Amino acid sequence: MSIYLNADSKVIVQGITGGEGTKHTALMLKAGTKVVGGVNARKAGTTVSHGDVTLPVFGTVVEAVEKTGATVSIIFVPPPHAKAAVIEAIDAGPEDGQRDIAVADGGSSLASVHATDDLGAGLQ
Numbered sequence: 001m002s003i004y005l006n007a008d009s010k011v012i013v014q015g016i017t018g019g020e021g022t023k024h025t026a027l028m029l030k031a032g033t034k035v036v037g038g039v040n041a042r043k044a045g046t047t048v049s050h051g052d053v054t055l056p057v058f059g060t061v062v063e064a065v066e067k068t069g070a071t072v073s074i075i076f077v078p079p080p081h082a083k084a085a086v087i088e089a090i091d092a093g094p095e096d097g098q099r100d101i102a103v104a105d106g107g108s109s110l111a112s113v114h115a116t117d118d119l120g121a122g123l124q
Contacts, residue, residue, distance in 0.1 A: 005033065005072065008071070009034060010034050010036045010069055010072065011034060011071075011072045012035075012036060012038060012061065012064045012068060012072070013028075013037075013038040013073075013074050013075075014038070014040075014076065015040065016040060016057060017040045017057060018078075020076040025038070025050060025055070029050050036055070036068040036069070037058060038055055038056075038057050040057050040059075041059045041060065044057060044058055044060075056068075061092040062092045065092050
């Protein structure tokens with residue numbers, strides 16, 4: 001099994017303000033993951049708090065990467081939006097070695113697989 005996160009990984013959460021995004025952000029922070037912000041176009045410019053940690057919410061993945069130096073995007077969005085979220089994360093391409101982890105909120109990750117196939121990126 002490959003390890004995609006390390007001590008230097010900086011994570012943004014697409015869908016950070018939704019139910020699954022909120023729950024998993026809290027779990028990641030508790031586990032020591034460096035979550036540096038989130039993305040929700042409708043709530044850009046706001047913040048979310050988890051205990052003593054306050055995270056900025058950005059309108060796009062590109063903006064989040066530019067402002068935080070994120071190297072990983074984890075995606076918790078409703079299934080109808082999963083494909084677009086994966087494509088946005090891939091297109092943002094923060095740096096060589098970026099990993100996109102996709103989890104569809106309330107459904108399977110099948111749309112994520114289709115997005116990857118559509119881009120010709122294949123799955124690893």
